[in-house]
Amino acid sequence: MELNPTIADPRLQLIATARYFYQQGWMVGTAGNLSARLADGSFWITASGKSKGELLLNDFVLISPDGKIEASATQVIPSAETAIHQLVYRLFPESLACYHIHSIESNLVSRLVEGDSLLLPPLEMLKGLGVWQENPYCVMPIFANHFQVAQIAADIEQRFAVTPPQISALLIRDHGFTVWACSLEAARNYIELLDYIFRYMVAAIRLGINI
Ligand SMILES: CSC[C@@H](O)[C@@H](O)C(=O)COP(=O)(O)O
Numbered sequence: 001m002e003l004n005p006t007i008a009d010p011r012l013q014l015i016a017t018a019r020y021f022y023q024q025g026w027m028v029g030t031a032g033n034l035s036a037r038l039a040d041g042s043f044w045i046t047a048s049g050k051s052k053g054e055l056l057l058n059d060f061v062l063i064s065p066d067g068k069i070e071a072s073a074t075q076v077i078p079s080a081e082t083a084i085h086q087l088v089y090r091l092f093p094e095s096l097a098c099y100h101i102h103s104i105e106s107n108l109v110s111r112l113v114e115g116d117s118l119l120l121p122p123l124e125m126l127k128g129l130g131v132w133q134e135n136p137y138c139v140m141p142i143f144a145n146h147f148q149v150a151q152i153a154a155d156i157e158q159r160f161a162v163t164p165p166q167i168s169a170l171l172i173r174d175h176g177f178t179v180w181a182c183s184l185e186a187a188r189n190y191i192e193l194l195d196y197i198f199r200y201m202v203a204a205i206r207l208g209i210n211i
């Protein structure tokens with residue numbers, strides 16, 4: 001089936017964003033997945049196993065809010081991490097985009113602590129993530145990277161029910177990170193801001209600067 005773009009179809013924007021993330025080295029070797037939610041609560045998500053640098057319109061699957069496939073081209077299956085996107089849209093219904101990337105620095109910083117929280121340095125860049133405080137104390141949740149993605153989603157749901165995240169982002173140890181936002185542009189900015197913060201942390205440690 002050929003899936004034609006329609007008005008308010010986010011797929012072309014997701015294709016451009018995925019190409020940009022791929023060029024940054026954040027989605028190499030088919031890694032990562034992007035989704036965008038529509039007004040009716042369904043969301044377009046990247047198909048599984050596609051090179052994110054050269055996505056086509058047919059490399060997306062439309063998922064209903066309850067997780068059913070509403071539309072897809074033949075021979076594509078939704079991202080293996082669809083359950084996490086679905087959960088994000090359920091927990092944060094104002095979100096219109098959810099992006100997941102694998103950057104080297106996100107994996108390095110996920111090993112800086114043994115616990116389940118990463119303290120981010122009090123950089124000005126935190127304002128871009130919505131943290132407007134003098135000397136901000138901002139902690140990012142870390143989740144274990146289970147082989148079963150459903151287990152990662154269950155862990156996220158359980159933890160966020162008790163402790164909502166300070167920022168719209170989560171880290172999966174030795175895997176990558178996921179952000180969500182109320183627009184596609186804001187989600188891209190969150191990815192860039194966190195990448196900057198993680199690169200800063202790695203560079204600071206290399207220089208022996210206390211973070
Ligand atoms: C390099 S494969 C990585 C995958 O296992 C997964 O973590 C990922 O981010 C991409 O999975 P996908 O099913 O293509 O959305």
Ligand SMILES: [Zn+2]
Nearest residue numbers: 032100175176
């Ligand atoms: Zn992943």
